[in-house]
Amino acid sequence: MRVIVINPWNQTVTEADHNGDYRDYYRLLSGPTLERYPDASVNCFDITPVGDPDGHIMFVDDEGLLAEVQAHFVLGSGGATFAGRGVIARSDGGEDEKGATLTIADVLASIIWLPIGTEIIVPHPVIESFDTFDAMLERLDERSKDVGSLVARRG
Secondary structure, three states, X not given: OEEEEEEOOOOEEEEEEOXXXXXXXXXXXXXXXXXOOOOEOOOOEEEEEOOOOOOEEEEEEOOXXXXXXXXXXXXXXXXXXEEOOEEEEEEOOXXXXXOOOOOHHHHHHOEEEOOOOXXXXXXXXXXXXXXXXXXXXXXXXXXXXXXXXXXXXXO
């Protein structure tokens, strides 16, 4: 099956063959990094939608943000930042994948490469407690107004 491999270490997007077994994603996500650093060895991955109408999905290293030095890329207009390699296939709507139909040019046009070693800070969730359900709804309403004002200022 045809997949697309995004490699932020050398800033390339290439086609590869996937053998149909989910374990083959570990091989595709792993590999060389920089000369003086160990190769990436992925043993746990996440799956995220690419956000296109054809149902493409991307496999990424679940522990990529934990690496001492990492290469990152931003994919798509949503601005999601990913650590390490990404592998794009298509969802069949169930538990299996189909070959990617995106072109390499399409993927390259939607990527921003970040400098190697860029530190990505993952925010910790804010946990709040409320005495009543109404107090929680009031706080949610305040937050949605705050987000709306940010969008208005950016637009």
